[in-house]
Amino acid sequence: MPDQTIIPVPSFRGLHLVAGHPALDLVNSVKYRGQADPQDRLVDYQAVVAWARVAGILDIAEEAVLARLDGGEVWQKVLELRESLWALLNREQVSKAAGAKAQKAIETAISGLRYKAVIDSDTGVLRQVIAVNTAKDLLARIVDSIADLLTRRQDLLIKTCDGCDCDWLFVDRTKARRRRWCDTKTCGNLARVRAHREKHQTTEQSHAG
Numbered sequence: 001m002p003d004q005t006i007i008p009v010p011s012f013r014g015l016h017l018v019a020g021h022p023a024l025d026l027v028n029s030v031k032y033r034g035q036a037d038p039q040d041r042l043v044d045y046q047a048v049v050a051w052a053r054v055a056g057i058l059d060i061a062e063e064a065v066l067a068r069l070d071g072g073e074v075w076q077k078v079l080e081l082r083e084s085l086w087a088l089l090n091r092e093q094v095s096k097a098a099g100a101k102a103q104k105a106i107e108t109a110i111s112g113l114r115y116k117a118v119i120d121s122d123t124g125v126l127r128q129v130i131a132v133n134t135a136k137d138l139l140a141r142i143v144d145s146i147a148d149l150l151t152r153r154q155d156l157l158i159k160t161c162d163g164c165d166c167d168w169l170f171v172d173r174t175k176a177r178r179r180r181w182c183d184t185k186t187c188g189n190l191a192r193v194r195a196h197r198e199k200h201q202t203t204e205q206s207h208a209g
Contacts, residue, residue: 012054013041018183019172023057023149024158026078026142027086028168030180035165045071048078049138057141062132071135078142081109085146089158089169106150109143163187 010017017025029051042048046067053063077167087094087102094102115128132139150157158171170180175181181187 007064010054013047015041015182016186019169020173021149021156022057022145023085023142024169024171025055026046026051026082026145027089029082032165033086033167042075042079044137045075052138053055053143055143058132058138065132066135069135071138074135077139080105081139081142081146086167086169090160091166102109106146110147112148113140113143113147125185137191161187 012029012095015029015031019025019028023154029041032042040109042051048071049063051057051064052062058066070139084105086104087098088106091099091102112139113130116131118123118127118129120127130137130144132138132141157177159172159179161170162180163182163186166187168187170179170182172179
């Protein structure tokens with residue numbers, strides 16, 4: 001009998017992390033980009049630390065270390081990187097200059113990464129890691145996640161949600177490659193309700209005519 005266990009979707013301050021990659025969940029950490037009330041969940045440095053733990057960028061011990069630090073400058077840089085990544089992944093929606101600026105910002109951030117080489121004494125396998133001791137290390141971990149996404153971009157089918165007023169991004173890993181919504185419980189349900197209402201209205205108008 002197949003395993004029927006339902007794995008809960010992680011969420012942060014009411015937003016489900018459904019993108020399929022931490023870097024895309026970063027982009028999705030603002031609910032209504034460009035609107036009067038964007039409902040940005042990364043309101044300060046502490047929020048970024050908490051989000052990074054939920055997104056799997058930090059472990060519990062690393063979160064505890066960083067939560068005690070002052071990272072106001074890092075917070076601002078994370079927000080800038082987030083918007084640069086959004087622009088880079090949506091170049092058709094921004095000006096040529098804005099796209100080039102976003103690309104340069106991401107390239108510069110990735111070029112500044114410094115890894116620590118760790119060789120497993122039992123297996124001899126090499127790992128390149130970013131140790132977490134300062135607030136800037138949190139920024140580096142996030143940049144590393146962005147680098148991973150872009151390195152594998154050709155192998156990932158990245159889509160934008162079809163939901164009304166939703167610009168969330170996600171990796172479509174469905175077998176048929178037909179995923180349309182960031183979350184079927186939110187945007188998917190709203191779309192179905194809207195379609196049903198429009199169909200009902202069309203039927204009523206047809207009968208009235």
